[in-house]
Amino acid sequence: MTISKHTTTIAAVLVSLLAGTPTHVYAEDKITIAEWGGASQAADRKAFFEPFTKNTGIAVVDDVWQGDMATITTQVQTKSYKWSLVRGETALVKRGCDDGTLEKFDPSIVGTAEKFLPGGWSPCGIAYSTFSTNIAYNADKYKNGPKPESVADFFDLKKFPGKRGVRRNHVYMMELALLADGVPAKDIYKVLQTPEGMDRVFKKWDTIKDQIVWWESGSQPPQLLADGEVAMSTAWGNRIVAAQKDGKNLQIVWDGAGLDYDWMMMPKGSPDKDKAMKYIKYILEPQHAAVISSVAPFGPVLKDAIPLLKPADIADLPTNPKNGKNAFAFDANFYAENDAELTTRLANWLQK
Structure with a gap:
């Protein structure tokens, strides 16, 4: 007899309930982050995505975009969300914040402007690396x-x-x-x-x-x-x-x-907000923020992370x-x- 994947999943849930333990649908423990692709995305994957997943159990699925804000606007207007977070340039964050396309972050969670290099803070985005x-x-x-x-x-x-x-x-x-x-x-x-x-x-x-x-x-x-x-x-x-x-x-x-600066921004109304904010909090820990410079020639924007950089990692930074x-x-x-x-x-x- 062939047992379907659906039947197997139901059985697993029943076993869990009978055992009195909570059931977790791990497929939902994920966020999707859209970036530029190539070496920069590979750097984020190594510096942030993989350690974050190991630390929290939340998988990061990465996608690619080319900076077209209309794509984010469409997701927000139709409430058909493809991306939990998006990597963007300063001008894109400014535009998305002004037109209401982006979610505003709680300063009590992400901090205020004095924590970042000049120009590295916005109500609608977190600057996390220089390029x-x-x-x-x-x-x-x-x-x-x-x-x-x-x-x-x-x-x-x-x-x-x-x-x-x-x-x-x-x-x-x-x-x-x-x-x-x-x-x-x-x-x-x-x-x-x-x-x-x-x-x-x-x-x-x-x-x-x-x-x-x-x-x-x-x-x-x-x-x-x-x-x-x-x-x-x-x-x-x-x-x-x-x-x-x-x-x-x-x-x-x-x-x-x-x-x-490279920023993390969130489409307004994202159903993944709670999980995505866990990612934001993770990359804003100074010891985590500093890792990017050891992986690729990006410098952290978080001031408290800068003293943690290794001398060998500073040579190719644009802020050198x-x-x-x-x-x-x-x-x-x-x-x-x-x-x-x-x-x-x-x-x-x-x-x-």
Whole structure:
């Protein structure tokens, strides 16, 4: 006789009840976290997901998204929740908080702004790691000559020939163009607020437009560089460090690094709120928060975790002072206010 899985489950419940012990449906002891995929998600899995599950018995199922806030909004509006928590950038947290898409966290549980690095606290999100967006290059392409060292070199096709990989998104494109055009890092967003500033951005990109290879997923730049399809590319710094550890001859240009935080945010009304908050509390324990830097080049945002970092883990962090030449912090307010206009402007420019 064949015993169905359903029958077996019922039998197990009955045995448990007869024995006078509580029944746990372990399949429900889980949360789903959507992240960017690739090396960054692998780092979170090792630093947080697996230890959290071992500590609490709550499994973490990880999924991938590409930063489309409309996906979260749809889940909230339809009350059809796919994700318990989502990893996002500062601008996404700002936007989701302003439009009511994200759950607000209880400060008595997560703490207040003074516990975090500047800008690392929001009512609707917890910043837990620092990351950078950088220019990177294939060192094999420039073995016998000068090496790229500045943002201006990214736009210099004569001195540094070869295709350029660029994320198909206005974030970091805007800043790079102005830095290369001589605007000081401290003045980037002041200039971007003007029509003349925006014109300067696209005029600068016009100079290399026919040499651009567009990318959308964070795993693409290291592969494009390693395969020789591009000579330089914008990239998330941690992806390049991971590729270096895998033996790829890639290098980071720290000039003009864009600094940001990775956040955990929760779709408003999530039925997994209680379990998800256990995860949030776990990653906010200083000894847990510090683990990320030993796994990948991400720095903790929680101040109490910073003294726990090992010296060897600090070298490749974007917050290391020696890596901060001409760096800037992305302005979440600027992008929250101008995202729609910038998206349209970029789309129109691409079609020309």
